[in-house]
Amino acid sequence: MHWTDEGVILSARPHGESSVIVELLTRDHGRHLGLVRGGRSRTQRPVLQPGNLVRAEWRARLDEHLGNFALEGLTLRAARLMEARASVFGLSWLSSLTRLLPERDPHPAVFETLGLVLDHLEDNEIAPALLIRFELAMLSELGFGLDLSSCAATGTSADLVWVSPKSGRAVSAMAGAPYADRLLKLPDFLVGSGGNAAPDDKDIDAGFQLTGFFLSRDVYEPRGIPVPDVRAAYIAAAAMV
């Protein structure tokens, strides 16, 4: 068994005294683990940091084996992202969230989106909005996608300002008015093709509340694990910048 692909490093944990088990999100082979012999060497350690883009060559005798990775760094983002509070919290959160994808199941759209978000994680003008979109994409890939294209009650695609916590569908201002206290706010920038390009702090806050609600209820609670603290740490750090 042998393939070559590009991948973003999600985690690297020591195995024995000199090797590392690396977890990648690859373009065509999904979330994939493999052993990197000598991964704890001085030359390999900087490459094997979460967020870095690598070219991966995977070899194993049988497909179900863990297999060995030979990795070559392509874009080493980790050192840059470690510098700022918001970007390092964001990187930890993205790695943690992406690990929820099933193993060896290709998700090329998530791979592309993850790369885009990581490339702009230092830019605090757009990073929070990108992260919210990534969370929405992850909800969708995990089978809990929100339908924000039209009103669940009236079918209209105009004036969508709420999301129903029950169905995960958008609700228009008029149809949702009687239930406003039970609905989640839908920020403008998530409606249709993007709405306002520069969401303000309130929009970002509403976006994170929206995705946070569904991530917690549909993804983390059924797994019996809490939403990692680093998500809240990122939101707080991004708000401070």
Add this chain to the structure above:
Amino acid sequence: MPRAVAGPEIERLIQLLARLPGLGPRSARRAALHLIRKKDALLGPLADAFAKANESVRICSTCGNVDTSDPCTICSDQTRDASLLVVVEDVADLWALERAGAVNARYHVLGGTLSPLDGRGPEDLNLEGLVERASNPAVHEVILALNATVDGQTTAHYVTDVLASAGVKVTRLAHGVPVGGELDYLDEGTLSAAIRQRTPF
């Protein structure tokens, strides 16, 4: 399955030695044989040392270091600069800094780093004691000597936030070119960090 070549006591010794870092079954067998050959000079004293260490070793309630006394030797040392507090991830890091003799300060061992991937959160780290110690007016600076990894730096930023209420100066180790490092062989991330954190010369 290979037949045992020695009695159960020796086989047990070999099995336990093989669990030590750097030793595999073959090297553990060699070490055990060496210990047995030097029974009086090595095996006996080593067994005594193990027993005594097992009885007396404890975690320092002040800093989290391991020692045979509480507070530990470092916390009890009055010659150390009480205004400097060095935060490390693990006792091995504390020992590394002490080996280097780079700083005559007191330490605080966190006992790990934040790692959402491993489900390790702030409640798993020794943070309460750190805030209490950093709030002491005698402490002027907290040095975050944490690994230059994503987990290490996530922890460093989190600790900085936690210490904001203590009103103490927080610094961290520089990132850049290691001693003996040749630029040609350094990764792009290290080089970028070194350029960004350049100092007047």
